[in-house]
Amino acid sequence: MxxxxxxxxxxxxxxxxxxxxxxxxxxxxxxxxxxxxxxxxxxxxxxxxxxxxxxxxxxxxxxxxxxxxxxxxxxxxxxxxxxxxxxxxxxxxxxxxxxxxxxxxxxxxxxxxxxxxxxxxxxxxxxxxxxxxxxxxxxxxxxxxxxxxxxxxxxxVGSAATHKLLRSVFYKGLAAAVLEATAAARAAGLSDWVRGNITEELIKADAATLDRLLTGSRTHAVRRIHEMEAAARLLDDLGVPARVTRASRDWLADLT
Missing domain, CATH: 3.40.50.720 (NAD(P)-binding Rossmann-like Domain)
Structure with missing residues (x-):
């Protein structure tokens, strides 16, 4: 052969x-x-x-x-x-x-x-x-x-790019949220506590986590809008840009 x-x-x-x-x-x-x-x-x-x-x-x-x-x-x-x-x-x-x-x-x-x-x-x-x-x-x-x-x-052509970029919205968005949260935690003197909390949540995440995120955001959108507005004011006071925090508030507002 x-x-x-x-x-x-x-x-x-x-x-x-x-x-x-x-x-x-x-x-x-x-x-x-x-x-x-x-x-x-x-x-x-x-x-x-x-x-x-x-x-x-x-x-x-x-x-x-x-x-x-x-x-x-x-x-x-x-x-x-x-x-x-x-x-x-x-x-x-x-x-x-x-x-x-x-x-x-x-x-x-x-x-x-x-x-x-x-x-x-x-x-x-x-x-x-x-x-x-x-x-x-x-x-x-x-x-x-x-x-x-x-x-x-x-x-x-373009389908592979679509798959990758849709995943990037999640992964890079998650990374941006972690960067914002840990920057604010440093400014507040709570780095170890926030890092530990994030680590714990990531470890225990499972298939049901996605459903809770989607359904919970819709069910509790109004309350969570106020929560994220308060979080944005906290970051303003700490001198940390609240980019992800305010984007989260805007997404919740679209669900009401």
Whole structure:
């Protein structure tokens, strides 16, 4: 039985995430070509002088820069791509931005929407990836044999971004609430008590916690509006911006 061909993968953007993923792909046996105008390629990755040079002969291109730079990366790299090359956009962007990228590419390359579902440092190529778009299964077929964890969604380009960003609303919103509460606690001299209270609540959370948060907010919205107004005044007195606190009050007001 013949061994499968070794994939040629271009990585555009060799910062923290791109560099780690590129290095992981090279270690897994892929031929990896990288380009970044500010960062040299890691060991095992061929350093190219341009995006188009990196993309020449590539079966798959990974764009790992930023949402703002993604269109430029496509414009610079696409001339080096053979028709039908897989172009995976790993940048955190809105579904609309991902869709616009695919529309720009048209039939020149096949755009795949890839959402990195956890921080890359410490995981590298093993970072869970959620992918969508007509060519998502083809992306998985290249990346899975190299060790990547790929979850294919049955949806268009933009669906993976939607899943990631909806989760981000919760996780990053929770982090913002914790930051605000602990900042106020420091100002009030109650850091240990608040940290202990938050830790206890997180440990005992279970599947029923979500239902209590949703139903309780609706049932007790009026009372909780007054509670959060009082909390906002406390933070004002402590000199801590009450951004999350006042946003919570406004959400409760929408429930009445």
């Amino acid at each position: 013949r061994n499968p061909p070794i994939p040629v993968i271009a990585v555009l953007g060799l910062g923290e995430a791109g560099g780690l993923i590129a290095a992981g792909l090279a270690e897994a046996g892929a031929l990896v070509r990288g380009y970044d105008p500010r960062v040299d390629a890691p060991a095992g990755v061929t350093n190219c002088a341009s995006g188009a040079e990196a993309c020449a002969g590539a079966d798959l291109v990974l764009s790992v820069n930023s949402a703002a730079d993604a269109p430029d990366a496509l414009a610079e790299g696409m001339p080096g791509c053979a028709p039908g090359t897989l172009w995976a956009d790993l940048n955190t962007a809105s579904p609309g931005e991902k869709t616009s990228l695919a529309e720009t590419a048209r039939d020149r390359v096949r755009v795949v929407d890839v959402a990195l579902m956890s921080p890359v440092p410490g995981r590298g190529l093993l970072t869970p990836m959620t992918v969508s778009g007509p060519a998502a299964a083809d992306y998985a077929a290249v990346m899975r044999p190299l060790g990547a964890r790929v979850d294919v969604l049955d949806g268009p």
